[in-house]
Amino acid sequence: MQECVQTRHVPIRNKVFKKASVLNKASIINYVVALLIILTMNFFIPRLMPGDPLQAIYGNEALLVMTPELQEELTHRFSLDRPLGEQYASYLLSLCRGDLGHSYYYNAPVLKVISGFLPWTLLLTGLALVISTLVGFFLGVESGSRRGRPLDQVLLGSIMLFSGFPDFFMGIMLLLFFGVFLSLVPLSGALTPYAGHSGLMLVADLLHHLALPLAALVLVRLTATYLLTRSTMITTLGEAFILTAKAKGCPERIIRYRHAGRNTLLPVVTAAGLQFAHLVTGTLFVEIVFSYPGLGSLLYKSLLTRDYPLMAGILLVLTVVVLTINLLLDVFYSKLDPRVAKCT
Amino acid sequence: MLTIKNLKASYNGLQILKDINLNLEKGQVLSVIGESGTGKTTLGRAVMGLLEGRCTGEILFKGKNLLTCPEEERRRIRGREIAMVFQNVEDGLHPLYSILYQVMEAVLIHGLTDKKAAEKRACEVLELVGLDNRRSLAYPHQLSGGEKQRALIALAVVNNPDILILDEPTASLDALTKAEIIAVLRRITREKASLVITHDISTAADLSTHMAVLYGGRIVELGATGDMLTGPRHAYTRGLLRSYPNMTTTKDLQGIPGRMSHHVEGCPFHPRCTQRIRICSAEAPLPAVEGNRLIACHRGGIVPLLEVRCSKSFGPLKVLQDVECILHEGETLALIGESGSGKTTLAKTVMGLLKADEEEIRLEGKKVTRRTIDFYKRIQMIFQNPGESISHRMNVLQTVKEPLDIHKTGNEEEKLERVRQVLNEVELPGDDAFLKKYPHHLSGGEAQRVAIARALVLNPKVLIADESTSALDASVQAKILKLMMNLQEKRGLSIMFITHDLALAKKISDRLAVLLKGRIVEEGPTSEIIYHPLHPYTRALIDYAPLLEDRSARPAGSRWARRTHSGTCGNSLQAAPRLKRPPSATSTGCPYANRCLAVKDRCLEERPELIACSPRKVACFYPPVDYKIQSN
Ligand SMILES: Nc1ncnc2c1ncn2[C@@H]1O[C@H](COP(=O)(O)OP(=O)(O)OP(=O)(O)O)[C@@H](O)[C@H]1O
Ligand code: SF4
Ligand SMILES: [Mg+2]
Numbered sequence: 013m014q015e016c017v018q019t020r021h022v023p024i025r026n027k028v029f030k031k032a033s034v035l036n037k038a039s040i041i042n043y044v045v046a047l048l049i050i051l052t053m054n055f056f057i058p059r060l061m062p063g064d065p066l067q068a069i070y071g072n073e074a075l076l077v078m079t080p081e082l083q084e085e086l087t088h089r090f091s092l093d094r095p096l097g098e099q100y101a102s103y104l105l106s107l108c109r110g111d112l113g114h115s116y117y118y119n120a121p122v123l124k125v126i127s128g129f130l131p132w133t134l135l136l137t138g139l140a141l142v143i144s145t146l147v148g149f150f151l152g153v154e155s156g157s158r159r160g161r162p163l164d165q166v167l168l169g170s171i172m173l174f175s176g177f178p179d180f181f182m183g184i185m186l187l188l189f190f191g192v193f194l195s196l197v198p199l200s201g202a203l204t205p206y207a208g209h210s211g212l213m214l215v216a217d218l219l220h221h222l223a224l225p226l227a228a229l230v231l232v233r234l235t236a237t238y239l240l241t242r243s244t245m246i247t248t249l250g251e252a253f254i255l256t257a258k259a260k261g262c263p264e265r266i267i268r269y270r271h272a273g274r275n276t277l278l279p280v281v282t283a284a285g286l287q288f289a290h291l292v293t294g295t296l297f298v299e300i301v302f303s304y305p306g307l308g309s310l311l312y313k314s315l316l317t318r319d320y321p322l323m324a325g326i327l328l329v330l331t332v333v334v335l336t337i338n339l340l341l342d343v344f345y346s347k348l349d350p351r352v353a354k355c356t
Numbered sequence: 357m358l359t360i361k362n363l364k365a366s367y368n369g370l371q372i373l374k375d376i377n378l379n380l381e382k383g384q385v386l387s388v389i390g391e392s393g394t395g396k397t398t399l400g401r402a403v404m405g406l407l408e409g410r411c412t413g414e415i416l417f418k419g420k421n422l423l424t425c426p427e428e429e430r431r432r433i434r435g436r437e438i439a440m441v442f443q444n445v446e447d448g449l450h451p452l453y454s455i456l457y458q459v460m461e462a463v464l465i466h467g468l469t470d471k472k473a474a475e476k477r478a479c480e481v482l483e484l485v486g487l488d489n490r491r492s493l494a495y496p497h498q499l500s501g502g503e504k505q506r507a508l509i510a511l512a513v514v515n516n517p518d519i520l521i522l523d524e525p526t527a528s529l530d531a532l533t534k535a536e537i538i539a540v541l542r543r544i545t546r547e548k549a550s551l552v553i554t555h556d557i558s559t560a561a562d563l564s565t566h567m568a569v570l571y572g573g574r575i576v577e578l579g580a581t582g583d584m585l586t587g588p589r590h591a592y593t594r595g596l597l598r599s600y601p602n603m604t605t606t607k608d609l610q611g612i613p614g615r616m617s618h619h620v621e622g623c624p625f626h627p628r629c630t631q632r633i634r635i636c637s638a639e640a641p642l643p644a645v646e647g648n649r650l651i652a653c654h655r656g657g658i659v660p661l662l663e664v665r666c667s668k669s670f671g672p673l674k675v676l677q678d679v680e681c682i683l684h685e686g687e688t689l690a691l692i693g694e695s696g697s698g699k700t701t702l703a704k705t706v707m708g709l710l711k712a713d714e715e716e717i718r719l720e721g722k723k724v725t726r727r728t729i730d731f732y733k734r735i736q737m738i739f740q741n742p743g744e745s746i747s748h749r750m751n752v753l754q755t756v757k758e759p760l761d762i763h764k765t766g767n768e769e770e771k772l773e774r775v776r777q778v779l780n781e782v783e784l785p786g787d788d789a790f791l792k793k794y795p796h797h798l799s800g801g802e803a804q805r806v807a808i809a810r811a812l813v814l815n816p817k818v819l820i821a822d823e824s825t826s827a828l829d830a831s832v833q834a835k836i837l838k839l840m841m842n843l844q845e846k847r848g849l850s851i852m853f854i855t856h857d858l859a860l861a862k863k864i865s866d867r868l869a870v871l872l873k874g875r876i877v878e879e880g881p882t883s884e885i886i887y888h889p890l891h892p893y894t895r896a897l898i899d900y901a902p903l904l905e906d907r908s909a910r911p912a913g914s915r916w917a918r919r920t921h922s923g924t925c926g927n928s929l930q931a932a933p934r935l936k937r938p939p940s941a942t943s944t945g946c947p948y949a950n951r952c953l954a955v956k957d958r959c960l961e962e963r964p965e966l967i968a969c970s971p972r973k974v975a976c977f978y979p980p981v982d983y984k985i986q987s988n
Contacts, residue, residue, distance in 0.1 A: 252448045260511065261466060262431075275451070275452060
């Protein structure tokens with residue numbers, strides 16, 4: 013017996029520590045379908061509106077300043093003189109080429125305009141998502157495993173306090189207090205203009221600007237994750253496998269994280285995916301409050317200037333971002349839960 | 357290795373365990389049985405230190421009191437020196453980790469070895485419990501219930517703990533899986549001290565060396581498993597065994613009346629006990645050694661209600677020769693024998709209707725010298741022929757009411773009420789028309805039931821029923837027997853059931869005594885005797901007991917061997933050996949010698965005494981070989 017265990021050794025090791033990571037096909041197809049539906053809506057809505065589609069696409073004011081030649085060219089570009097099917101095909105083709113249209117306000121291709129602003133938004137939402145989930149999870153685990161004890165009560169009370177605030181309101185409060193009142197942080201922007209920082213200084217400057225908008229988002233988002241984690245922890249800690257873990261002699265910390273926490277992570281990840289769209293809209297508002305140079309501010313400006321192609325482009329890009337993040341979270345989830353990974 | 361002293365445990369002020377004292381040595385497997393909610397799991401968890409409630413007392417492990425140990429130290433003992441497999445198999449394993457990982461973790465957590473050695477050890481143990489490579493890499497949702505149970509066992513034994521606690525290790529498994537798991541557990545528990553918590557008595561029987569019966573948070577009986585199963589001594593243990601459906605005992609599924617409660621003063625069992633006395637509700641009995649048992653009962657366990665020893669002869673004919681039998685409380689003793697073996701004589705002698713040559717009769721421990729009126733209040737008889745019990749000059753009402761008149765119980769109205777009630781119990785109408793009938797207006801079955809009603813009307817403690825249902829048709833007989841069994845369950849009625857019908861005896865009796873020519877030749881638990889008869893006469897009786905199956909399909913001569921599930925004792929039924937003298941009825945030897953196929957010279961010259969061959973007694977020189985070994 014000793015020997016046969018020895019010989020089996022190597023394959024077992026590899027198998028145990030290699031995680032199955034194939035996301036099942038069905039869920040990828042779901043994402044593709046969702047994307048197609050959104051693109052289709054984006055295509056049809058301006059064309060189904062009463063009046064000239066070009067007018068619907070570009071807005072009244074834009075058409076006023078438009079020369080007949082330009083109008084000719086645009087009609088041609090959108091194949092507006094062709095049947096609907098061909099229009100759709102050329103729309104999809106141009107999307108594939110990365111052509112989201114032309115912003116007449118910036119007088120540049122929409123994609124190019126957006127790509128200047130997108131990274132800031134991604135930075136802000138990405139960090140907000142990760143930090144709010146991690147911190148919310150950590151606090152939830154600690155709080156849930158101390159149910160009814162002082163730490164739990166203090167955390168629960170104070171976090172419930174934030175849970176009612178809208179993001180922008182939280183942003184305004186923080187801005188007034190830390191920015192205006194204490195003058196601890198800059199009031200706007202993402203970097204100090206013309207400071208010419210580089211390296212670490214640049215990062216510090218960046219964080220300095222990021223701190224308040226990020227804090228506003230995290231504080232508000234945190235509550236949902238925290239409450240979900242806490243309640244899931246409480247039920248999980250009553251499960252039979254926790255008793256088994258205790259009977260093994262696992263220390264408290266390992267039970268809390270490796271056993272109960274690991275299980276609690278599943279609904280938290282799911283919820284993070286569902287909440288992400290909310291987080292993105294929150295970010296848009298917060299960016300406006302802090303004049304942060306992201307898509308929120310851009311969207312605001314395009315609204316003021318009625319730059320419709322830009323607006324449509326931004327919304328499309330945001331949709332794609334939301335879908336992509338959800339896809340990534342799905343992949344992550346299937347790594348977390350063997351029951352999902354195995355049922356392909 | 358593990359000693360539990362005065363352990364008490366309570367949840368929110370409700371005391372569940374009350375004064376548990378146990379001792380567990382290496383190599384011992386102690387099963388703790390008892391009905392749901394008695395606190396079996398609570399006991400296991402208390403030893404693990406994973407109780408949600410409070411506990412006091414002492415749990416000594418290797419000389420250390422675990423209850424006063426700091427939590428960190430207890431944690432280090434848990435899983436390494438004392439391990440437990442919990443009751444709930446379905447969610448006992450973490451759903452997100454592979455089995456192998458979970459077993460490995462149990463090793464790694466105690467920091468005993470490195471990862472590689474831990475993995476090797478985990479593989480070994482998984483192999484030991486019967487989970488191969490493929491299944492040990494699986495996740496819990498990919499395993500069946502039995503496999504999960506194996507994984508949980510592996511997880512508990514991977515650190516080779518000194519003490520293993522198994523809580524319902526075989527619950528909800530099918531019979532074959534259960535057998536496999538039991539085989540695995542037997543191998544594992546050999547070197548340890550184990551506590552097997554179960555309500556499944558067959559698991560306890562298979563696994564354990566000792567057995568403790570827990571009731572209402574107290575240990576009511578404790579002893580070696582084999583002894584406990586064949587001869588339960590506490591009323592609760594007997595009830596528990598009777599309730600358990602199985603292939604061995606005969607009177608299963610009988611049950612115990614009432615429900616368990618934790619709010620009971622005195623003996624926890626007293627609200628359900630049929631032999632309680634005044635002190636039972638006031639004081640909890642302390643466990644005391646009684647023979648090979650530890651019993652907590654004020655009456656020392658099930659009391660012998662009727663002890664009989666008598667001889668009787670009619671002129672030169674010895675009808676009863678030193679017949680000895682004991683009838684316990686709440687028990688049915690079937691007295692079996694062919695006609696003329698002296699069954700009715702025995703009954704009549706006990707009742708004082710015949711004068712014995714020599715007798716010693718004790719009722720509830722007190723020697724009976726005169727049959728007083730009180731004697732007949734406690735003990736009643738139903739005769740073979742209803743004409744013997746009821747007078748043709750009395751109508752039904754008078755017949756049934758007469759004992760009440762004699763014992764002067766209550767006024768006329770109450771008596772009438774009681775008569776109606778008891779008639780109802782034996783499924784006879786209680787209306788006035790029926791009450792006015794005379795015996796010659798009744799059918800045989802009705803007359804017999806009137807006789808039974810008359811016997812039961814005083815609520816006797818002992819009932820001697822002499823062929824009292826043989827005149828009835830089978831369906832009425834079934835009803836009457838059920839009635840008797842119900843009375844036994846409810847009130848602890850002891851029944852001496854005299855019959856020549858072995859099939860009937862098998863269904864309703866706890867013990868069997870086989871009477872042959874005025875002597876008891878075999879006596880013991882019914883199931884033992886039916887499945888492994890030792891006396892050739894008993895075998896012959898069994899051989900000719902009624903069967904409901906197609907006899908033509910069976911090869912001749914194989915009948916008995918098939919029925920007893922054992923071909924090994926058939927040797928004595930082979931052709932009769934050569935004898936010095938032809939056997940005759942008047943011989944001084946064994947009363948069965950003239951018919952016995954296994955007869956030898958000695959049987960003709962000497963009479964075999966009734967000797968103990970645990971758990972029974974048999975009077976035969978040459979019982980089947982395989983039983984000789986057991987008898988010493
Ligand atoms: N955590 C708890 N809090 C309060 N009461 C409890 C708790 N756990 C068990 N009890 C009570 O303690 C009593 C004994 O429970 P226990 O689990 O020990 O029974 P058991 O003998 O194992 O029964 P079963 O055969 O059904 O498993 C029951 O009355 C139960 O209601
Ligand atoms: S006789 Fe008394 S002490 Fe014994 S089991 Fe019955 S109630 Fe308990
Ligand atoms: Mg239990």
